[in-house]
Amino acid sequence: DAGVTQSPTHLIKTRGQQVTLRCSPKSGHDTVSWYQQALGQGPQFIFQYYEEEERQRGNFPDRFSGHQFPNYSSELNVNALLLGDSALYLCASSLRVNSYEQYFGPGTRLTVT
């Protein structure tokens, strides 16, 4: 089991563009959470998906949206990119929506120029 996988590894976008990041959860996991980690800071919760629905959301604008597919994989979409969106985006999966034990992926490094 490769654990949580994310693609792409790195991404460079221009301000105003849109971006889609992808995550495949650890085998057997049905819940996916997304975090944004700015340089020098801890991960910040964006939202969580379970049963193809957004279950919880952090303090992020509507420009951040997501999706979960029937195979439990997930996408994070960010519209109208700002320079401040430059960060490492982490995906974490867990066995159940109310499970505390999260397994993290390696992240996608997004740079907005």
Added chain:
Amino acid sequence: AQRVTQPEKLLSVFKGAPVELKCNYSYSGSPELFWYVQYSRQRLQLLLRHISRESIKGFTADLNKGETSFHLKKPFAQEEDSAMYYCALSGKTNAGKSTFGDGTTLTVKP
């Protein structure tokens, strides 16, 4: 509001010395507290969770509700303990929503 504070950005100790990484939290209720570790070029991984009361790789952490702290301790640091450590909390009703501190980089010198 949930908040986690790790007052030390950097911590350096010699091999064999005791180490304590500080974590203070703010939460209205009974939180679940965690320590995550990220070794060089590896992904973030759970080190320990307060409710399990386990000792992982010689590390322990005690939840002090009076002082709202959850400091991570190890009596004898090893060079392989050098890593970034994050303290995090979740609420009992929102298990998947973790609030992280900004991390402490621990360096264990030979």
